[in-house]
Amino acid sequence: MSFGKPGNLSEIRRGEIAFHDAALCFQQWQSCASCHPDARADALNWDLLNDGIGNPKNSRSMLFAHTISPVMISGIRPNAETAVRAGFRFIQFVSVPDETTACVDAYLKALRPIPGKAVNGQESGAAALRGKQLFARAQCSTCHAGEYYTDGKLYDVGLGPDERGIRQFVTPPLAEVWRTAPYLYDGRAESIREVLTTFNRGDTHGKTSDLSEQDIDDLAAYILSL
Ligand code: HEC
Ligand code: HEC
Structure with a gap:
């Protein structure tokens, strides 16, 4: 037996540890998981500086972040790899080896969705099946397109501007949205129903x-x- 020596941990497992490790933070008071619990979103708005100051944004899930481009709701970062490195540097004020950020990428890429239908049993529900047809009829699928329900493009869908005048946001992926309320860039919508009604008065x-x-x-x- 050898205590204190790390075992032969996979890259994914080492990335998971780094993501949860507040030692990788100036004064050791937070980790990535503080705002991204389970590598998802903490439901809070945070004023990160990459899109300006005074315009907080709702936290985001890491699921599929590495498959979409650009990232951040304002599209301010080209990809998740850049965002991961910026997270350590500009949120946690720490310099970590390339090996560590590569492991974090590997961990986040390995995340798999838990579909809402597996949680609340709507798979065979007539409601969800009718809703699928409405998704096309209401033109949702023009932007929420493809395997991840995003075309990766920026649009003004009438919800801005934010406090810094930003009006265009990247189409967010929709997998697992059952677990990421509240919705929209500032979390103004408590439910999907609100996204579709209260905050879409003009069909924008x-x-x-x-x-x-x-x-x-x-x-x-x-x-x-x-
Ligand atoms: C203080 C809270 C906070 C901490 C700590 C934090 N993040 Fe974030 N993160 C956010 C918020 C808020 C967003 C969304 C910002 C936006 O959309 O403009 C975000 C977005 C991201 C994104 C982009 C996701 C996407 O699909 O657009 C990645 C990747 C990311 N964070 C990784 C990390 C990593 C890795 C760490 C640790 C080094 C970290 N974050 C630490 C709050 C935080
Ligand atoms: C013109 C492109 C476009 C169309 C059409 C569109 N969306 Fe979106 N959708 C977006 C953008 C951009 C956002 C981000 C807005 C924000 O965060 O404020 C968004 C956000 C969302 C969100 C919130 C996701 C989250 O995690 O916060 C949901 C849910 C959603 N759309 C569903 C739909 C549905 C359902 C339809 C059809 C009725 C639809 N969208 C039509 C571009 C579009």
Whole structure:
């Protein structure tokens, strides 16, 4: 037996440890997981400086972050690799070896979704199936397109400007949104229903004004099953 010696940990496991390690922070008071618990989102708004000061943004999930580009809701970083390195440097004020950031990339790339349908059993629900058709009819799929439900493009969907005048945001992926409320860049929407109704009065974010109450519920059920 040898105590104190690390075993033969995989790159993914070492990345998971670094992501949760507050020793990798100036004065050791927070880790990546402080704002990204389970590598998802803590539901809070944080005023990071990469898009200016005084305009807090809702935390984001790490799921599929390495498959989309650009990242950050304002698209201020080209990819997740850059964001990971910037996180250590500008949020945790620490310099870590390239080996560590490579392991964090490996850990985050290894994350797998837990689909909403596996959690709340909507897979075979008639509501979610009807909602899937509405997703196309309401033009959601023009931007929330492809395997990750994003086209990676910036749009003004009528929700801005933020406090710094930013109006354009990158289409966010929708997998696992059941676990990332509140929604939109400043977390103003508590539910998917609110995204589709209260905060889409002018059809600037998909065509929802002609949907019935039942349709809205069905579309929300579908989104929550992803
Ligand atoms: C103080 C809270 C906080 C800490 C600590 C933090 N983050 Fe973040 N992170 C955020 C917020 C808030 C966003 C979303 C900002 C935005 O959209 O402009 C974000 C976004 C990201 C993104 C982009 C995700 C995407 O798909 O757009 C990555 C990658 C990321 N963080 C990685 C990390 C890593 C790695 C660490 C540790 C070194 C870390 N974060 C520490 C709050 C934090
Ligand atoms: C023109 C492109 C576009 C269309 C069409 C569109 N979206 Fe979006 N969607 C976006 C953008 C950009 C955001 C980010 C806005 C923000 O964060 O404030 C977003 C945000 C969202 C969110 C919040 C995700 C989160 O994690 O906060 C949901 C849910 C969503 N859209 C669902 C839909 C549905 C359902 C439709 C169809 C009714 C739709 N979208 C149509 C571009 C689009």
